[in-house]
Amino acid sequence: MSDQAQNLRRVLEHKDRESPKKTRVISVVSGKGGVGKSNFSVNAGIGLAQKGYKTALFDLDIGMANVDILLGLQTSGDIVDMIENDRSIWDIMETGPGGLHIAAGGSGLNDIFEMTPEKKERFSRQMAMLDGVFDYILFDMGAGADRDSFHFILSSHEVIIVTTPEPTSITDAYAVIKHLHLRAPDLGCSILVNRSETSKEGKQTGENLQRAAKRFLKKDVDLLAALPQDKHVLQAVKKQEPFLLAFPYTPASKALQTCLERVAGRKNAESDTGSYKQFIGRLKEFLLKGGGR
Numbered sequence: 185m186s187d188q189a190q191n192l193r194r195v196l197e198h199k200d201r202e203s204p205k206k207t208r209v210i211s212v213v214s215g216k217g218g219v220g221k222s223n224f225s226v227n228a229g230i231g232l233a234q235k236g237y238k239t240a241l242f243d244l245d246i247g248m249a250n251v252d253i254l255l256g257l258q259t260s261g262d263i264v265d266m267i268e269n270d271r272s273i274w275d276i277m278e279t280g281p282g283g284l285h286i287a288a289g290g291s292g293l294n295d296i297f298e299m300t301p302e303k304k305e306r307f308s309r310q311m312a313m314l315d316g317v318f319d320y321i322l323f324d325m326g327a328g329a330d331r332d333s334f335h336f337i338l339s340s341h342e343v344i345i346v347t348t349p350e351p352t353s354i355t356d357a358y359a360v361i362k363h364l365h366l367r368a369p370d371l372g373c374s375i376l377v378n379r380s381e382t383s384k385e386g387k388q389t390g391e392n393l394q395r396a397a398k399r400f401l402k403k404d405v406d407l408l409a410a411l412p413q414d415k416h417v418l419q420a421v422k423k424q425e426p427f428l429l430a431f432p433y434t435p436a437s438k439a440l441q442t443c444l445e446r447v448a449g450r451k452n453a454e455s456d457t458g459s460y461k462q463f464i465g466r467l468k469e470f471l472l473k474g475g476g477r
């Protein structure tokens with residue numbers, strides 16, 4: 185194990201031996217690509233870490249993994265490495281900006297979800313080692329939810345569906361909600377509208393989607409937040425820095441902070457949405473047997 189991994193393990197294990205964390209696993213998904221999932225995941229992770237929550241981000245958009253690029257991070261390992269070369273999860277996780285712990289995606293594997301049973305077992309075993317370590321684990325997923333990636337999403341405690349106000353993005357987001365609802369009616373879903381021109385547009389987009397889910401699926405979907413279109417997001421991407429740290433007082437950062445208050449408030453309010461062990465149980469069930477929730 186590298187020095188970095190040993191340090192990380194020590195940091196993570198030290199304080200929590202007596203009070204293990206009740207981890208909430210949140211998948212960030214969308215129907216359409218390029219709607220802002222990775223930027224949201226990275227900055228939300230940093231914001232939660234800044235609030236004192238121990239937070240990890242897993243880049244599960246394997247093949248198109250880019251969290252390390254967004255953060256300008258040189259990583260010494262990644263999820264593909266962990267699966268292919270049987271490396272420890274402690275070895276591949278890096279401490280990124282703002283104290284966010286990062287598992288980069290890596291390349292060379294087109295689809296993490298087409299793993300052999302042995303590799304799936306490896307993956308679940310490594311994930312199980314994180315029991316009690318984090319307050320939040322965020323999964324930054326690829327677009328769409330029709331592959332096996334679906335299993336990771338369905339195993340989570342909660343799903344955030346990101347959409348922009350574009351009609352194509354909204355219809356794709358609805359399709360994802362429907363898909364998830366049919367497989368896991370009890371899975372908590374919330375909508376994040378990104379890149380809205382005005383707060384009114386953001387609210388209306390979210391409410392329309394919410395209404396459609398209620399009317400056609402009888403599903404209650406929470407409207408988490410609307411983040412504005414903000415030129416500082418692209419500027420931060422170009423600088424390979426998270427916008428929350430590079431431009432903390434701009435509209436996107438301010439809206440994200442309000443959004444995170446809600447996310448954190450929810451964790452405190454809903455302390456009983458299933459344990460980490462239940463998450464691991466579902467993940468194994470899905471990955472190894474194709475069953476589950």
Ligand SMILES: Nc1ncnc2c1ncn2[C@@H]1O[C@H](COP(=O)(O)OP(=O)(O)O)[C@@H](O)[C@H]1O
Pocket residue numbers: 214217218219220221222223224378379411412413414415417418421436
């Ligand atoms: N709130 C925003 N305001 C302006 N541009 C944004 C915003 N969110 C995302 N973007 C732009 O969209 C691009 C794609 O975002 P990304 O997070 O990579 O999407 P995804 O992970 O869904 O594919 C970013 O590089 C950025 O330029």
Ligand SMILES: [Mg+2]
Pocket residue numbers: 221222223245250324325
């Ligand atoms: Mg992405």
